[in-house]
Amino acid sequence: MLELKYVEAINRALREEMERDARVCVLGEDVAAGGVFGATAGLRELFGDERVRNTPISESAIVGLAIGAAVTGLRPVVEVMFMDFITQALDQLVNHGAKLHFLSGGQLRVPMVLRTAAGAVEGAGAQHSQSLESWLVHVPGLKVVAPADPADAYGLLKAAIRDENPVVFIEFKQLYGMRGGVPAGGDVVPIGRALVRREGRDASVVAYGPAVWWALGAAERLEREGIRVEVIDLRSLLPWDVETVVSSAQKTHRVVVAHEGVTRGGFGAEVAAVTQKEAFYELEAPIERVGTAFAPIPCAKGLMERVLPGVEAVAQAVRRVMAAA
Amino acid sequence: MRPELLLGLYRQVCRIRCFEVAVERLIHGGKVRGLVHVSIGHEGAAAGVCAAMAPQDYLLTGHRGHGHVLARGADLYRTVAEILGRAAGLCGGRGGSMHLVAMEKGIIGATGIVGGNLPLALGAAYTARVLGTGGAAVAFFGDGAVGNGAFHESLNLAALWRLPVLFVCENNEVAEFTRREEHTRVARLVDLAGVYGMSAERVAAGADAVAVYEAAKRALELVRGGGGPYFLEVMVRRLRGHYVGDLTARRGGELEEGEIEKWDPVLRTRRRLEEEGIRKDELEVVMSEAEREVEQAVERALTSKEAGAANVEAEVYA
Numbered sequence A: 001m002l003e004l005k006y007v008e009a010i011n012r013a014l015r016e017e018m019e020r021d022a023r024v025c026v027l028g029e030d031v032a033a034g035g036v037f038g039a040t041a042g043l044r045e046l047f048g049d050e051r052v053r054n055t056p057i058s059e060s061a062i063v064g065l066a067i068g069a070a071v072t073g074l075r076p077v078v079e080v081m082f083m084d085f086i087t088q089a090l091d092q093l094v095n096h097g098a099k100l101h102f103l104s105g106g107q108l109r110v111p112m113v114l115r116t117a118a119g120a121v122e123g124a125g126a127q128h129s130q131s132l133e134s135w136l137v138h139v140p141g142l143k144v145v146a147p148a149d150p151a152d153a154y155g156l157l158k159a160a161i162r163d164e165n166p167v168v169f170i171e172f173k174q175l176y177g178m179r180g181g182v183p184a185g186g187d188v189v190p191i192g193r194a195l196v197r198r199e200g201r202d203a204s205v206v207a208y209g210p211a212v213w214w215a216l217g218a219a220e221r222l223e224r225e226g227i228r229v230e231v232i233d234l235r236s237l238l239p240w241d242v243e244t245v246v247s248s249a250q251k252t253h254r255v256v257v258a259h260e261g262v263t264r265g266g267f268g269a270e271v272a273a274v275t276q277k278e279a280f281y282e283l284e285a286p287i288e289r290v291g292t293a294f295a296p297i298p299c300a301k302g303l304m305e306r307v308l309p310g311v312e313a314v315a316q317a318v319r320r321v322m323a324a325a
Numbered sequence B: 001m002r003p004e005l006l007l008g009l010y011r012q013v014c015r016i017r018c019f020e021v022a023v024e025r026l027i028h029g030g031k032v033r034g035l036v037h038v039s040i041g042h043e044g045a046a047a048g049v050c051a052a053m054a055p056q057d058y059l060l061t062g063h064r065g066h067g068h069v070l071a072r073g074a075d076l077y078r079t080v081a082e083i084l085g086r087a088a089g090l091c092g093g094r095g096g097s098m099h100l101v102a103m104e105k106g107i108i109g110a111t112g113i114v115g116g117n118l119p120l121a122l123g124a125a126y127t128a129r130v131l132g133t134g135g136a137a138v139a140f141f142g143d144g145a146v147g148n149g150a151f152h153e154s155l156n157l158a159a160l161w162r163l164p165v166l167f168v169c170e171n172n173e174v175a176e177f178t179r180r181e182e183h184t185r186v187a188r189l190v191d192l193a194g195v196y197g198m199s200a201e202r203v204a205a206g207a208d209a210v211a212v213y214e215a216a217k218r219a220l221e222l223v224r225g226g227g228g229p230y231f232l233e234v235m236v237r238r239l240r241g242h243y244v245g246d247l248t249a250r251r252g253g254e255l256e257e258g259e260i261e262k263w264d265p266v267l268r269t270r271r272r273l274e275e276e277g278i279r280k281d282e283l284e285v286v287m288s289e290a291e292r293e294v295e296q297a298v299e300r301a302l303t304s305k306e307a308g309a310a311n312v313e314a315e316v317y318a
Helices: A006-020 A043-051 A059-071 A083-097 A150-162 A210-223 A242-252 A267-278 A301-307 A311-323 B003-028 B043-051 B066-072 B076-083 B117-131 B143-147 B149-160 B190-196 B209-227 B265-275 B280-302
Strands: A002-005 A024-028 A052-054 A075-080 A113-118 A143-145 A167-172 A179-182 A195-198 A203-207 A229-233 A236-238 A255-262 A288-292 B058-061 B107-110 B137-142 B165-171 B199-203 B230-235
Touching (some): A002 A150, A006 A024, A006 A150, A006 A167, A006 A179, A024 A059, A043 B117, A083 A113, A083 A167, A150 A167, A195 A210, A210 A229, A210 A255, A242 A267, B003 B043, B003 B066, B003 B209, B043 B209, B043 B230, B058 B066, B058 B117, B107 B117, B117 B137, B143 B165, B149 B165, B165 B209, B190 B230, B199 B209, B209 B230, B209 B265, B265 B280
Parallel strands (some): A024 A052, A075 A113, A143 A167, A203 A255, A255 A288, B058 B107, B137 B165, B199 B230
Antiparallel strands (some): A002 A179, A143 A236
16 A cells, blocks of 8 residues: 555556556646646656647647547547636537447447546636536536545546546546555556445435545534434446445435535536435435535635535535434 | 549549439438538549548548548448438448448548547547557548637647648538638638648649549648648539528529539539540449449438437447
8 A cells, every 4th residue: 555645646547557558648738747736747758758748728629639549549648737628628528529439339439538627726716616527427428537535546547547438537636635545556446436435324425526525524523413424425426326325315314415516506416316216215304415606716715715615514414404304 | 643543533423422412312302310411512522532541541521521431431321321310320320411430441430510520630640640550630621610719729739749630621612601701811721721830732623533632642642751730722612502401592602604614523523534535435334333323322221220229328338
């Protein structure tokens, strides 16, 4: 077991996959210099300038290029620096990457990974802070994963690179510096499988990304109030692990879904809808959702904190489901 | 030029023309669903460029792509079957007219998003270089695509990385229903290529498949030789509307009086072949063979099985 930062775990997975498979290449803005967050540091030196390519600031062209390379035999990993910038590449991702396998009657495969950084930190403002995963989970043909710790960042990135489909790999800026154990030379984390991070009997919090850590923080607080919270880290959003969530709901009878994306139309709505249908007669309270307020992310610290959820927002939502019925 | 090559070019022009006329008839007969854009008027570009391609090359096209796919060697019966939504179609009816794919011929496909195929072509060219296949990627698009950001991003990136891409702009001087003067101030689109740092050529006689072939051959030799991407602007006229069934009044691609000889690829290429010494009776045989091939394929496709699937959702992921 290695002790690595989240961003180092990503770097290590990239390096190992590039060593393992000569078809894996890394493309994106500033990636040869290591990328703005350092995830691709050292790869240019190891693998050369044809496999590790800096690109112009042309998200449409570079994501499309990755798709074209994938259907012809490479396994590209393209970095879109901030998740906000996927807007520039959505035609390629949604109209092309996601659909080519189906539209071609199975003739084409698109084994590519789009890595991108989500989440609000340091007053980066409304265009460098968003969590836009709910747009992507609506698109048939894509896979979407969202690791919450270094081990999952490592294992899920390996799984994403080896997958035969286009995978959007969401990294969280808040988590880049987080340290954690990563199995050396290790295992792939299968896409589509959730992880129960804390067991409990009174309420379930279903979360992903930074919200997993808010949920675990809330669980600590609530334990002191006599509420035992189960925390489920979804890890994959498309496909997502319905079975693990529904079993937990059937056990605790109370469910909260938490994420950093905007609550309205957010992924929590999907989780809540499926869970209430599958576990309707076993729920003791309406499912609560925790997410960001319906506003652009403001720059000023005080304002940013007002729109974002956190540990206390999750704790309050759990208290509400406990108080119901 | 060898007579077989000349006749081969004319054969493709004729096959595409007969195919497109048959597709129009199928649409008017209510047999085809969806939006269909026929390439009548563009046949010379398709025949000329595709004849210059090598087996390991990739092809990408757009919404007006039937001709490119046929000229590249996709099975004609399976192509019409795809447009008809039949099980025997190239993509089993999943794609339709705007999404024809035939990977065994390097046809990565077509896109209904104007300009959307250009980044994909870069990727195919990048693969060819990384894997050392010696292949190139050929991307067809129209003058309407130059208004799209992906076009400019792709030209810049292809030139920057010196990728083996042949950009083929079929300039019919009308983007859907809007004339060139109303969608760009750039009168000669070929001029854009030089700005981005790539070689380019304009084929004024774009209805002449032989002229297009000669230009495409020169271009692809440079591209394959490591000369970086190349931009070919092929001047054509769209001899039909934007899509089959649109409003004639909004077409915008009409010919001037007496221009049909110049812009109809069948007439123009035939005249060129006659000048090259091909006999009239040989030309007539080629056309009647094309008519018969298309007629038989259409008949067979019409009686073939409708597209089916046990579970559509199960086909979404590889």
